[in-house]
Each structure stands twice: as C-alpha cells, then as structure tokens.
Amino acid sequence: MDIQMNINIFLVSQLIIVCLAAVAVAAPQYNYDGPRAASSEEVAILRDDRVHEDDGRYNFDVETANGIVLSQSGSPDGDEGAVVKAGEYSYTAPDGTDVHVRFVADENGYQPQSDLLPVAPEFPHPIPQFVLDQIAFAAEEDARRAREGPREAPRSLYSAPN
Numbered sequence: 501m502d503i504q505m506n507i508n509i510f511l512v513s514q515l516i517i518v519c520l521a522a523v524a525v526a527a528p529q530y531n532y533d534g535p536r537a538a539s540s541e542e543v544a545i546l547r548d549d550r551v552h553e554d555d556g557r558y559n560f561d562v563e564t565a566n567g568i569v570l571s572q573s574g575s576p577d578g579d580e581g582a583v584v585k586a587g588e589y590s591y592t593a594p595d596g597t598d599v600h601v602r603f604v605a606d607e608n609g610y611q612p613q614s615d616l617l618p619v620a621p622e623f624p625h626p627i628p629q630f631v632l633d634q635i636a637f638a639a640e641e642d643a644r645r646a647r648e649g650p651r652e653a654p655r656s657l658y659s660a661p662n
Contacts, residue, residue, distance in 0.1 A: 543568075556583065567592050582607065 544565040552558045559573035572587030585605040593599050601614040 577607065 521583065545562065546565055547561060547563040550558070550560040556576040557574070560567075560571070562570045568589070569590045570589040572585060574583045574585035576582070577584050584607075585660070586603065586646075590598065590600040597616070599614070599616060601612050601616075603612045605611070619635060653658040
C-alpha cells in the first residue's frame, strides 16, 4: 500500500509540473519594447518640475520637445483620503490638430473639458413628430378607456368544455 501511495503522489506531482509548464508556455509573451518599436525617435524632456509635500499635496509640470505639455496638481481629500486632481495637457494630434484638455478628477470621477470632446444636444431639444403622435394616441386611448368605464376582470377559474 505504501508503494502504491508513493506512486500516486509521484504521478500527481508530475501532473502538476506538466500543467504548470503548459500554462507557462501558453502565457502571452509581452514585448516590453513594443511602444518604442513603432518609432526609434528619442524625444527630449525640456522641463520636468515636480513638488511633493509631506501632507500628500503635489504638483508637476512636464514639457517635451515634440510639444507635449502636462501640468497637474493634487491633494488628499479630507473626508475619503482619495487624491483630488486637476490639471491640463496639450499636444498635436497626428492629423495636425492642436489638442488641449483641462480636467478635474475627484469623487465625481474624471471630468475632462475640451473643444474637441463631443457634446450632447441642448435640452430641451425638438421632439420628433412621430413621438408627439404616439403621445397623442396614448392620451386618446386613456380617455376612451375612462369613458367606457371599468372592465370586468377575467375569470380565474375555468370549467371543462361542454
């Protein structure tokens, strides 16, 4: 019995090793040089000013030679301990568009503002005619049912056919 148990333990341990090897081989292979592989251009950092206070407040300003500018400041929220952030960044998009975004990130989430972001239509916006027609039809149906009075409730018991 001891030999059989030792054989079982050996087989289980070999199975575990084979499974771990299979997982390792099947795992995705990440290329950590990926982002740099698309472009070998080195971009100089023109400015990198950072201030970190002992109470958790911080601010930084970064500017690169290719026109990226980032400015951000933050401080811990007294109630929740989360960091409230505000700042702005700008860059030139590949199509030549100048992008400028201001943002706040607080208990209400990330709130960007930019002329390039889509904007919901003003409210109240015009209501399409087919919607107005449906509303009128529903009102007529309600009025008709009110004039006819209450209906008899359906019977809950059924009898056998005659």
